[in-house]
Amino acid sequence: xxxxxxxxYSTPAVALHWLLALLITGTFALGLYMAxxxxxxxxxxxxxxxxxxxxxxxxxxxxxxLVRLRSARPHDMHMPAWQRAAAHGTHHALYxxxxxxxxVGWAYSSAAxxxxxxxxxxxxxDFVPVDKALAAxxxxxxxxxxxxxxxxVLLHLAAVLKHQLIDRDGLLARMGLGRA
Numbered sequence: 798x799x800x801x802x803x804x805x806y807s808t809p810a811v812a813l814h815w816l817l818a819l820l821i822t823g824t825f826a827l828g829l830y831m832a833x834x835x836x837x838x839x840x841x842x843x844x845x846x847x848x849x850x851x852x853x854x855x856x857x858x859x860x861x862x863l864v865r866l867r868s869a870r871p872h873d874m875h876m877p878a879w880q881r882a883a884a885h886g887t888h889h890a891l892y893x894x895x896x897x898x899x900x901v902g903w904a905y906s907s908a909a910x911x912x913x914x915x916x917x918x919x920x921x922x923d924f925v926p927v928d929k930a931l932a933a934x935x936x937x938x939x940x941x942x943x944x945x946x947x948x949x950v951l952l953h954l955a956a957v958l959k960h961q962l963i964d965r966d967g968l969l970a971r972m973g974l975g976r977a
Contacts, residue, residue, distance in 0.1 A: 803869045803870070803871055804871055804970075804971065805871060805970065805971050805972075805973065806868070806870060806871065806971055806972060806973070807864065807868040807869070808973075809864045809868070810861070810864050810865060810868055810870075811972055811973035813857060813860060813861040813864060814861070814972055815972075815973070816857065817854065817857055817858065817861060817895070818950075820850060820853060820854050820857070821854060821895075821946065821950065822950070823850065824847060824850040824851060824854060825943060825946070825947055827843060827846065827847050827850065828847055828943060830843070831843040831844060831847060844911075845914070845917065848902070848903075848906060848913045848915075849915055849916055851898070851899035851902050851903065852899065852903070852913060852915055852921065854895065854898075854899050855895075855896065855899040855900065855903075858892070858895035858896055858899075859896075861895075862892060862895075871971045874960070874966055874968060875966070876964075883956075884956065887949055887952060887953060887956070890945075890949055891946070891949050891950070891953065894942060894945060894946040894949065895946075897942050898939065898942045898943050898946050901935055901938050901939045901942055902939045902943075903921070903924065904924060904925045904931075904935050905932055905935035905936050905938075905939050907923035907924060907925045907926075907927070908925050908926070908927060908928050908929070908931040908932035908935055909927075909929070909932035909936075910927040910929075910932075957969065
């Protein structure tokens with residue numbers, strides 16, 4: 798069987814990439830904003846939105862992973878082996894965090910006794926029991942993993958800018974921007 802070579806990612810992969818980029822960035826920004834607000838109806842509403850966004854990120858990440866596993870991908874860019882290894886490692890870590898951040902957040906919410914009710918109408922199951930000590934352990938993990946995801950996103954952006962502005966190798970065209 799010959800391997801199919803393509804110059805761009807598939808349309809579903811590109812759409813999911815940019816949609817998740819916007820959702821993850823927005824959810825992270827919302828998390829930063831709401832964390833220090835005083836207890837109020839506004840804060841509770843923002844926490845609900847944050848949880849909804851996390852569940853959507855989790856679901857879309859699962860779809861994105863399936864699309865990635867089933868679709869042909871462009872060949873690796875020409876670059877030194879250490880850069881290729883760093884790129885692959887970063888992508889694997891990003892995918893891991895796409896799942897870990899919302900799952901740990903959901904576990905924290907469950908342990909704290911605050912159920913996740915998607916869009917205010919669909920109660921999702923608590924997958925850990927209410928346990929204040931567990932909640933206290935999970936809260937910093939959610940925050941730390943979110944910051945790790947943010948740092949990897951910045952690293953990813955820096956690599957994209959390097960490819961676009963210094964190497965001028967057409968990397969962005971593979972993700973639907975510019976010419977392939």
